Amino acid sequence: MEEAFLDLTGCRSLLGPPLSAADRIRAEIRRELGLDASIGVAANKLVARIASARAKPRGICLVLPGGEEAFLSPLPVRAIPGVGPRAGERLRLLGAATIGDLGRIDARVFSAALGPGWAWLAVAARGEDDDPVTPPAAQKSVGREVTFPEDTLDRGLILAELGALAGSACRALRREGLQARTVTVKLRYADFQTVTRSAALGEPTDLDGEVHAAARGILEGAWTRRLKLRLVGVRLSNLTGGEWQPGLPLGGPDRGRHKRLCAAADRIRERYGDGAIERGAALPWRNRTPGAREGRPWDTGFQG
C-alpha cells in the first residue's frame, strides 16, 4: 500500500473545490494504473490520513475544518497512526476505547502509562497536526537485508545471499540513475549481536559485481566470531548521479561490458520477474531460502 499527501492550499481556482479535485485524482489513478484509491480530505495530514483509512477501499472522506473532533471522537484509538496493538491495550486498560475517551485523560498519563514520547497522543486526539506536506527527501541510501530461515555458518549460502542483496540494491540505484561511493555490510550473529562495517569505493558504482566484491571483502573482515549468522544486509550510500567514468579496454574488468550486462539483466527481470536471471554462484542455494532472494528494505534506524 502506498500513500501520498497533497497540499491543496490555494489551489481552488486551479483544481476546483477539494472534493471534486479528490474525485479527479481518484479517477485518474483508476484510469492510468487500474488501481483503486481511497482519499481523505482534511485540514491536516493526520486527519486526512485517518479519513482516507475510513474511506477504503475506493471512497472519499471529507472532514471539514472544525469538524475534526466530531469525526474522530467515535473512532477506536487504534485509528490513530502509530497506536499499535500494545498501546491500544494499555489505553483500553486506562478506560480509553475511543479517540473521544482520550480527551478525558490528562496528557501526562500517556507518558506515564505508555512511556516518554507519547505526549503527542493528547494533541493527536484533538485532531491537531502541524506537520507540513513536504516533498520526499532525496534518496540518501539504498539498503537490502535478509534473515536466514535458520542461523547459518554456510559461507557459500551467505555469500550467495550477499550477492543477491548487492544485485538488488544496485538495481534500485540503476532505476534512479544513481551510483554509490560507500558500501556498508551488516551482519547479525545468532546471539543477536549486530555488526556494521563500511568501505569507500575507489570509484562510484552501480554495478552488481563491483558492489558484491566490496561487500564480500567487508563481510570477510567483519565476521570475526565463530558464530552462526542470522542476518546479512548490504547498504549503498554516499549516492551520486549523472557522471560515469568508463575504463580503457585493457583486458581487465571492462566496466562498459559490465554495465551492459547489468542493463540486459535488468531488462530481463523487468519482463520476466526477479528470479528470471541470477548469478550462477547463487544457484546451489536457490531453493533453500525461498522468497528471500530480493531481500527486504534495510529496516529503520539505519537510513543514512
Add this chain to the structure above:
Amino acid sequence: MKIKCAKQDFIESLQSVQGIVGAKAPIQILSNVLLEAEGKDLLLTATDLEVGIRRRIPAKVERKGAITLHAKRLLSILRELPVAEVALEATDGKDAEIRYDASYFKMFCLPKDDFPKLPQFDKGGALKLPRGPLADLIRKTHYAVSHDESRYVLNGLYLLLSKGSARGVATDGRRLALCDIPADIPEGEDRGVIIPTKAVLELGRILEWKKAEEGEKEGGDTVQVFLGETQAAFSLGDCTLVTRLVEGHFPNYQQVIPQKVAHKLLLGREELLAGARRMSLLATEHANSIKIALKKNRLILSANAPGVGEAREEMSISYSGEELSIAFNPQFLVDVLRNLDEEEVALELTDALNPGVIRSGKSFLYVIMPIRLT
C-alpha cells in the same frame, strides 16, 4: 664503530633514505637506518622490505663497525646539533653516542644483524640508462599509476627495455601515459618489468636531486640498472635503490591506443592547463567533469556543478571539422599537462565516447577515457 663526518652530508643523506622508512613500520627495526662505517665511507641503508635505498657519504672512520638507529629521531637530533661535524661512537652495539662539545646524546641501537639484507647484484650485468631522460620518463608517467590494489599489476610503472630504447607505461585503467627515451640497450637484453609505485617515486626523487649534484661529474649522468628475476636495482653515483618487482603480466597496453582519430589539433599547453585548472575549481564529488567542445576555430572549456555554479572559457584554435563535445575528469588533464615541458601538445579526439589522446613530441602519448554524462 667510531666515525666523524660533516653534519650537512649526514643530514642530506639521511633525508634521502628516510622516505622509505614508514611512519608505522610493522617491525621495529624497519624504523631504523643501518649505519656502516668502512674504509673512508659511511653507508646509510633504509628499507621497508619492498624498496631499499643505500647511500654512501665520506667520513673519517676511526673504528669500523655497523649499528642501526631510529631514523627519524636521529635526523631530528642531527638537525639541532650546534656543530658542523658529527662524532658518532658505538662501543658495544647497544648504544650509540653522539658527542658535541662537552655534551652528548646516547641513543639505543638495534643489532645490525637484525636488519634485512639488501639483495646483491652482479656489477657486470648492468644496463645503462641516461639520468636526465629517465627522470623525464618518470615525471611524465608516474601520476597515471593505479592505486587500486585489486589490480596490482597496475600498481607500478611498466619499464620496457629494448634495443636502443626504454619505454615507461603507467595506467590506472582510465588513462594511460607512455614515454619513450633513447637508451644504450644492447640487442638481446629486451626485458619488461613492473616497478612498484613507491620505488618509482623514490627513484624519480633521487634522479631529480642528483641532477645538480652529479651532473658535472663523469659517469654521474648514467644510471646503472640491474634486473633480477624478482628484484631490480638502480644505481647512480653514491646512491643505490633496490626494489622488489611487481609480479604478473602488464596488460596489453597497445590495444588501448587509438589507431585512427577523427580530429587532431595543436594547443598551447600552458593555456589548456590553466583553463583546465580553473574549470576544476568547480569540481565536486558529484560533478567532476570538464567539457571540451570543438566549434569552428574555437575550443570551449566548460564545467557545471549543480548547486555550485558553472564556468566557461574559450580558446581560439584553428579547427574546421565537425562540432564535437567530450567530457573528461579535470584531474586527468591537469596531471598530464603540468608534467610536460613542450609548449604545444596535440589533442586527438574522435567522438564523445572514444578515448582522447594527448601527444607531446614523438616520444610521449597519453590516452584518456572520457566521462559519460547520463
